[in-house]
Amino acid sequence: MPYFTYQNKKIFFEEYGTGIPLLLLHGNSLSSRMFLPVVNDLQKYSKVILIDFLGNGYSDRLSSISDDLWYDEAQQAISLIDYLGYSQVNLLGSSGGALVALNIALERPDLVGKIVADSFEGETPLESFVANIYQDRAISKENLWLRTLYQQNHGDDWENVVDNDTLAIYTHYQNHKTFFHKNLCELNLPVLLTGSKEDEFMSGEFFENVYTKLPIRDKRICIFEHGGHPAMISNKDTFIPLVISFLENIEK
Incomplete structure (x- = not known):
């Protein structure tokens, strides 16, 4: 399996x-196993790169995850891009990965x-989500389908992985409040924002309202009527052509 070293830890890609x-x-x-349903289609148009952030998947484990986790994961991804010697890399992030993608673009726009x-x-955590995260994650660990999903993604130590992630999300809310170190108005790159009205965590008009208010200069918004979280998987047959069209359009 291919790995690169980041701060003396092995990261899988x-x-x-x-x-x-x-x-x-x-x-x-x-x-990165979450992307298996879309990799075959996307690789027809691009060189698809997968990464497992530290503490997840095939990457080395951590005793604890940084409470600035989405920024730290952005630094891991930036190191991978530098390691591979790429520039002008397109980014596709889903859920927490979307926060990572925007952090990468804010910190190293020259690579993106x-x-x-x-x-x-959006820009800040949902208080309602964070307040209930311990209870919600405890319930998820008792759900057979989710237990299987966690194990498929991480292996036999999946419960420790989930617990570390839960603590990091909760601590981030206490210590940081915002997802980004820089303001989104500084972002000058094209961004496609997607979501679903039937998302289990953020339903109805949530995405439309939040995305519209984001101070991103060059943005396109596409909200799907149906499908669960994340939209890119639940709406993959529509999502993939949308993404390919967005990425292949040479107009900035």
Whole structure:
């Protein structure tokens, strides 16, 4: 398995296909395996890069995850891009991975072409989500389907992975309040924002309202009527052509 070293830890990554690099950034408590349903289609148009952030998937484990986790994961991804020697990499992040994608673009815009940010909360955490996260994660660990999903993504130590992630999210809310170190108004790259009205965590008009208010200069918004969280998986047959069209449009 391919790895690179980041702060004396091994981070797993994979590459598929040829063409302009497209880095896929996974959500919280998951790994790059979440993208298996879309990799085959995306690699027809791009060189798809997968990464497992530290503490997840095939990457080395951590005793604890940084409470500035989405910024720290952005630094991991930036190190991978530098390691591979790429520039003008397109980014596709889902849920927590969308926060990582935007952090990458804010910190190293010289490395990035376009960004697809799917099914995320906006600039700040949802208090209602964070307040209930311990209870919700405890329930999820008793759900057979989710237990299987966690194990498929992380292996036999999945419960420790989920617990570390839960603590990091809760502590982030206490210590940081915002997801980004820089203001989104500084972002000058094209961004496609997607979500679903039937998202289990942020339903109805949430995404439309939040995305419209984001101070991103060059943004496109697409909200699906149906489908659960994340929209890119539940609406993949529509989502993939949308993303390909966005990425292949040479107009900035």
